[in-house]
Amino acid sequence: MKLIFNSYRPFKIACSSCGLFLLALSFCFTGFGQSPVIKTEADTTQIRIGEQIQLKITVEADSAAQVIFPEGQTFSPLETVEAFKTDTNRVNDRMILQKIYALTQFDSGQYVVPIQRIEIDGAGYFTDSLMVAVGTVPVDTTTQKMYDIKPLIQVEKNNTAFWIKLLVSILVLGLLGWIIYRVFFKKKPLTQEEKEAILPPYDRALMELKRLENSRYLIQDEYKKYYSELTAIVRAYLEEEVHISALESTTQQLIEKIELLKDAGELNLEEDTINQFNKILQTADLVKFAKSKPPTNVAENDRLVLEQIVTKTHEAIPEPDEEELMQREEYLLELARQKRKKKRRQYGIAALIVVLLSLGSLAVYMGPQNFWDTVSGNPTKKLLEKDWVSSTYGFPPISLESPEVLLREYKELSAEEKEKIREQHIFEYSNPDALFKIGTKSTVLAQPEEPDYEKTLEQVLKDLGEAGARNLITKQEEFTTQTGVKGIKVYGRGTFSLPESNESERGQYAIYLFGGNGFQQVIVLTWQDDDPYAEEIIDRIQNSLEVKTEA
Incomplete structure (x- = not known):
């Protein structure tokens, strides 16, 4: 089934005489320009969870027109799986552009594909909206037997990669030792x-x-x-x-x-x-x-x-006397000392070559940046590679993984806050060397009411500003945990003050807001910009984040 919606509708002529005049005039100027025509076409409006619909937007405009289609997740609440390449055709002096979007949804219900804005020569034109029904997949328990979850199976660790690395290391070190022996220590046969x-x-x-x-x-x-x-x-x-x-x-x-x-x-x-x-x-x-x-x-x-x-x-030549023998002995001792000094120099050069070649091989194996960060002791790399802690903080509980345990912070509530808040639990972890910080706040409200997210967000941004953050760019989107709990994610970039310094550094932040009737949970993360290890830490924390949906 295909549904076609034509968003361009010719206007009606109120006055017949005037209409005839305009109609004649339009025929005269047909060749000089026509209004764009936008069509929206869907292959179906009924899908099951996880299936896709093909939404095709067709634009007919002048051949010289500049057309910009929507990009990104603009079809929310449906998710854009893929935006295919634009197909272009020409008919006389008109250009026909077609762009197909693959959309899906993983929750059942009735969803409206929102109106999309098409920009043509700087002017905005809009598509029609579309209702899509997403149904669940029926499960027949009468014919399909239900089975218990299978127990965990012990699997032996595959050490093939380790043995390969060990063998390569032994071969490289053996080759280095052979080269050093040949160059520095092996006695070459004397020439005539x-x-x-x-x-x-x-x-x-x-x-x-x-x-x-x-x-x-x-x-x-x-x-x-x-x-x-x-x-x-x-x-x-x-x-x-x-x-x-x-x-x-x-x-x-x-x-x-x-x-x-x-x-x-x-x-x-x-x-x-x-x-x-x-x-x-x-x-x-x-x-x-x-x-x-x-x-x-x-x-x-x-x-x-x-x-x-x-x-x-x-x-x-007479036999040398005692003084000459002493001088000769001193001479021989000096020769021996110089020989030992030369040997030590050779050993030092050989050791230096071994170290440099080993470090060079290690740098090639690990990658230059990873090797340098390991040698220099990059603080965020240390955080990423250490044993992480999985814990639950406050009430209502917030569960997450972090490089270090978050410590409880005590904050005295004002009289005004005590009227609205029954109890509050704050936990934080901060690493000034890595410019990295994690904070959680669980709040139980005095009244069974929905939390005011805008006011909470305003307070968090104010706290960041008091800590030295400036020029914060704010973006907002919906966030869903692994177990399906929905909340709000506010994120962006800004300038953050360095601890115990008048200098500042570019950084990023993310604020996660959850809540329900009578409670609220807030998670705040800040980290240094353009730090790949910090990005991995944030992704891991975000993927491990879980909250309760009720107090």
Whole structure:
């Protein structure tokens, strides 16, 4: 069954002569503009609880007209389930727009779909109202057996997610440990150069002289390179073993330094050995600077002589005395201290890398914002994640879940209030760090009368203002608890004063008003704006909220 309502009705002409004139005039100007036509069409006016009706609004207007359909829950007391996309058609110079709304209701009764305002080029046009009957679903208890509620069944907790997380964590930490071990602690095999570098000066000098013997310098007639490397090996040895500046000294200066050490008794070399060394150094100078070229056998013999000089020099160094041994021991202790310091630095860097990588992995796993709020100790996150308390407050009772228990507040009633109020119970919880507050007030009236919600709301807003709230934006809607108790919800945003401070912060509030014959219940919530954890707390409190319908 479809019902069609046409909200556009042409007016009647009072005077026939005038009517004929206007009719003729309308034919003349038909092409210049016509009034919009609005039709309301419903597929049915009788549904059962939870079923839907399809309400179609059709607007016929000029092709250039701007049409705005109603949005949101404007069909109350029916609930808008879905607003479908607007369908547009054109017929000549006219535009036909159709929009379908799916509506439903979960309580039986007769309901009127209210008049809807359609805005066309800034002007308002209205649809017709519609009566809808919502019936209950019949239950046949003669053919359908009734069964008791089944008992609770113990279900084992599924720990699959936990074991997966644990395995991933172990793998990540194992990989980090392996990388740190490879980078910082595993001893890498020494290269040939490193092995030679850690040899004693005497052994290293002999090895380098043997390597020079097997070189191809003399075969390739490269005497300059041969003698340069030959003298450099011996000079480096003297500098390390005898502790004289041999590499930067000329031949004469080096011989003078050796003779001084000999005279001082610090180097027991024979004079003949010093003269041989001086002669080879002079030959090397001639080769390097005068382009002299000694016979090959002389060059080879010079290498053998220097090898013997290195050995004699090594043997000529006297044994260190007690002071030198002490200095050497201090030197070794200093080396050990530096080595330990280097190890500690490596351990510190490794630990820092482990911590940073662990924190980074945790941040990726938890999400950057959630991770930061956890590390910084976000107060509303702490409230959300702690063990909540489910309790009943006052009389008539108000039941809700909250992060903390609400504490009783005592307020002295004025003489005027005592005439209207028989008893009153106030409970509050406030967290200044989270800018979060919960308050409940249960009132038993002195007379069996309906509560004045407007006056109560005015008093609550006044109390918020005295607490420092400013520029409160107020919205109102009907609120229904999980058990079907209906009340009023007033909510909005504003500026709230920070505790013990002259500063203020943007925040939100919600006021829930319930009541009946001779009693009233009020719940007030305030929290910081743009706080996702506070929003979750408010949703949880709101979903747990229950009140009695009579005192």
